[in-house]
Amino acid sequence: MQRVIAKSSSFIHVQTGRFLPQTLISFLLVGSLGVVVHMAVLNAALFGLTADFRIANGIAMLVAASFNYVLNNKSTFATTALAGRNILLGYAMYLGITSLGLLASLFISTWVFEQNQMAMVAALCGIVIGSLWNYFMSYTFVWKLLSGTLRRN
DSSP: HHHHHHHHHHHHHHHHHTSSOOHHHHHHHHHHHHHHHHHHHHHHHHHHTTTTTHHHHHHHHHHHHHHHHHHHHTTGGGGGGOOOOHHHHHHHHHHHHHHHHHHHHHHHHHHHHHOOHHHHHHHHHHHHHHHHHHHHHHHIIIIIIIHHHHHHH
Protein backbone atom coordinates (compact mmCIF):
# COMPACT_ATOMS: atom_id res chain seq x y z
CA MET A 1 0.00 0.00 0.00
CA GLN A 2 2.81 2.41 0.90
CA ARG A 3 4.45 1.80 -2.47
CA VAL A 4 1.24 2.55 -4.38
CA ILE A 5 0.76 5.77 -2.43
CA ALA A 6 4.38 6.82 -3.01
CA LYS A 7 4.26 6.14 -6.76
CA SER A 8 0.84 7.77 -7.14
CA SER A 9 1.81 10.90 -5.22
CA SER A 10 5.05 11.20 -7.19
CA PHE A 11 3.17 10.87 -10.49
CA ILE A 12 0.56 13.46 -9.48
CA HIS A 13 3.29 15.77 -8.17
CA VAL A 14 5.08 15.72 -11.54
CA GLN A 15 1.86 15.95 -13.57
CA THR A 16 0.75 19.06 -11.68
CA GLY A 17 4.02 20.84 -12.38
CA ARG A 18 5.30 20.23 -8.85
CA PHE A 19 2.82 22.85 -7.65
CA LEU A 20 1.75 20.98 -4.50
CA PRO A 21 4.18 19.32 -2.10
CA GLN A 22 4.38 15.57 -2.66
CA THR A 23 3.69 15.01 1.04
CA LEU A 24 0.40 16.93 0.75
CA ILE A 25 -0.60 14.80 -2.24
CA SER A 26 0.28 11.63 -0.34
CA PHE A 27 -1.59 12.89 2.73
CA LEU A 28 -4.68 13.52 0.59
CA LEU A 29 -4.40 10.07 -1.01
CA VAL A 30 -4.23 8.49 2.44
CA GLY A 31 -7.13 10.70 3.43
CA SER A 32 -9.10 9.40 0.46
CA LEU A 33 -8.59 5.88 1.72
CA GLY A 34 -9.61 7.17 5.13
CA VAL A 35 -12.87 8.40 3.58
CA VAL A 36 -13.61 4.82 2.51
CA VAL A 37 -12.87 3.63 6.05
CA HIS A 38 -14.96 6.45 7.49
CA MET A 39 -17.96 5.67 5.32
CA ALA A 40 -17.76 1.93 6.03
CA VAL A 41 -17.58 2.50 9.78
CA LEU A 42 -20.32 5.14 9.63
CA ASN A 43 -22.65 2.73 7.83
CA ALA A 44 -21.83 -0.10 10.24
CA ALA A 45 -22.36 2.16 13.25
CA LEU A 46 -25.64 3.59 11.94
CA PHE A 47 -27.05 0.18 11.18
CA GLY A 48 -25.48 -1.84 13.98
CA LEU A 49 -24.78 0.39 16.98
CA THR A 50 -26.85 3.56 17.04
CA ALA A 51 -29.30 5.58 14.99
CA ASP A 52 -27.78 8.81 16.32
CA PHE A 53 -25.75 10.31 13.46
CA ARG A 54 -23.48 12.33 15.77
CA ILE A 55 -22.40 9.28 17.74
CA ALA A 56 -21.98 7.09 14.66
CA ASN A 57 -20.06 9.82 12.84
CA GLY A 58 -17.83 10.45 15.87
CA ILE A 59 -16.95 6.74 16.00
CA ALA A 60 -16.23 6.77 12.27
CA MET A 61 -14.03 9.85 12.66
CA LEU A 62 -11.92 8.24 15.38
CA VAL A 63 -11.44 5.01 13.44
CA ALA A 64 -10.59 6.88 10.22
CA ALA A 65 -8.18 9.22 12.06
CA SER A 66 -6.39 6.21 13.56
CA PHE A 67 -6.19 4.53 10.16
CA ASN A 68 -4.84 7.72 8.58
CA TYR A 69 -2.23 8.19 11.31
CA VAL A 70 -0.81 4.71 10.88
CA LEU A 71 -0.75 4.87 7.08
CA ASN A 72 0.66 8.41 7.00
CA ASN A 73 3.45 7.37 9.34
CA LYS A 74 4.39 4.54 6.98
CA SER A 75 3.93 6.35 3.67
CA THR A 76 3.50 10.13 3.66
CA PHE A 77 6.08 10.78 6.35
CA ALA A 78 8.23 7.69 5.76
CA THR A 79 11.44 9.75 5.85
CA THR A 80 10.55 11.00 9.33
CA ALA A 81 8.51 7.97 10.43
CA LEU A 82 7.98 7.66 14.14
CA ALA A 83 8.92 4.50 16.00
CA GLY A 84 9.07 3.19 19.55
CA ARG A 85 7.57 5.45 22.20
CA ASN A 86 7.36 8.29 19.71
CA ILE A 87 4.73 6.44 17.70
CA LEU A 88 2.39 6.44 20.72
CA LEU A 89 3.31 9.99 21.68
CA GLY A 90 2.81 11.01 18.05
CA TYR A 91 -0.59 9.31 17.98
CA ALA A 92 -1.67 11.18 21.11
CA MET A 93 -0.38 14.47 19.69
CA TYR A 94 -1.97 13.74 16.31
CA LEU A 95 -5.37 13.17 17.91
CA GLY A 96 -4.96 16.26 20.06
CA ILE A 97 -3.82 18.54 17.25
CA THR A 98 -6.35 17.25 14.76
CA SER A 99 -9.16 17.35 17.30
CA LEU A 100 -9.94 20.91 16.18
CA GLY A 101 -10.22 19.65 12.62
CA LEU A 102 -12.32 16.74 13.85
CA LEU A 103 -14.59 19.05 15.85
CA ALA A 104 -15.04 21.38 12.89
CA SER A 105 -15.74 18.36 10.73
CA LEU A 106 -18.29 17.03 13.21
CA PHE A 107 -20.10 20.38 13.49
CA ILE A 108 -20.13 20.99 9.73
CA SER A 109 -21.25 17.44 8.92
CA THR A 110 -23.98 17.57 11.57
CA TRP A 111 -25.23 20.89 10.21
CA VAL A 112 -25.26 19.56 6.63
CA PHE A 113 -27.03 16.39 7.79
CA GLU A 114 -29.69 18.45 9.55
CA GLN A 115 -30.25 20.37 6.30
CA ASN A 116 -30.55 17.42 3.90
CA GLN A 117 -30.69 14.15 5.93
CA MET A 118 -28.03 12.61 3.65
CA ALA A 119 -25.44 11.01 5.92
CA MET A 120 -22.76 10.34 3.31
CA VAL A 121 -22.90 13.86 1.82
CA ALA A 122 -22.80 15.37 5.31
CA ALA A 123 -19.83 13.26 6.35
CA LEU A 124 -17.94 14.11 3.16
CA CYS A 125 -18.47 17.84 3.74
CA GLY A 126 -17.01 17.49 7.22
CA ILE A 127 -14.04 15.50 5.94
CA VAL A 128 -13.14 18.19 3.40
CA ILE A 129 -13.20 20.91 6.08
CA GLY A 130 -10.78 19.07 8.36
CA SER A 131 -8.30 17.77 5.77
CA LEU A 132 -6.03 20.77 5.21
CA TRP A 133 -5.98 21.70 8.89
CA ASN A 134 -4.98 18.15 9.75
CA TYR A 135 -2.18 18.07 7.17
CA PHE A 136 -0.47 21.29 8.12
CA MET A 137 -0.81 20.84 11.86
CA SER A 138 0.15 17.18 11.99
CA TYR A 139 3.06 17.66 9.59
CA THR A 140 4.48 20.48 11.66
CA PHE A 141 3.73 19.35 15.19
CA VAL A 142 3.84 15.57 15.00
CA TRP A 143 6.29 14.28 12.42
CA LYS A 144 8.69 17.22 12.19
CA LEU A 145 8.78 17.82 15.94
CA LEU A 146 8.99 14.22 17.11
CA SER A 147 11.38 13.09 14.39
CA GLY A 148 13.74 15.91 15.32
CA THR A 149 13.74 17.60 11.92
CA LEU A 150 12.81 20.95 13.49
CA ARG A 151 15.89 20.79 15.70
CA ARG A 152 18.17 19.87 12.78
CA ASN A 153 16.98 22.63 10.41
